Amino acid sequence: MAYTQEDLALAVSHVRKGEAHIRALEENILYFREQGYNTDLPASVLAVFKDVLAEMHEHETAIRADILRQGKKLSPT
Numbered sequence: 361m362a363y364t365q366e367d368l369a370l371a372v373s374h375v376r377k378g379e380a381h382i383r384a385l386e387e388n389i390l391y392f393r394e395q396g397y398n399t400d401l402p403a404s405v406l407a408v409f410k411d412v413l414a415e416m417h418e419h420e421t422a423i424r425a426d427i428l429r430q431g432k433k434l435s436p437t
Contacts, residue, residue, distance in 0.1 A: 363426045371420040
């Protein structure tokens, strides 16, 4: 599949949203942990989210590489 700049823009948007979501979850988990709540389950879910984010970063990188292989320049994102 030949990726486009639009594909890249969507991937970048998803990565940024994922990063923001993870930051918010980290803050919430820290807050609740400090309040004495058990945060084992949320921390486990957060670990899965971080794994998914790593895959999203890899996909973004693959899209960038494909666009460059096509001889196209990357648009600023």
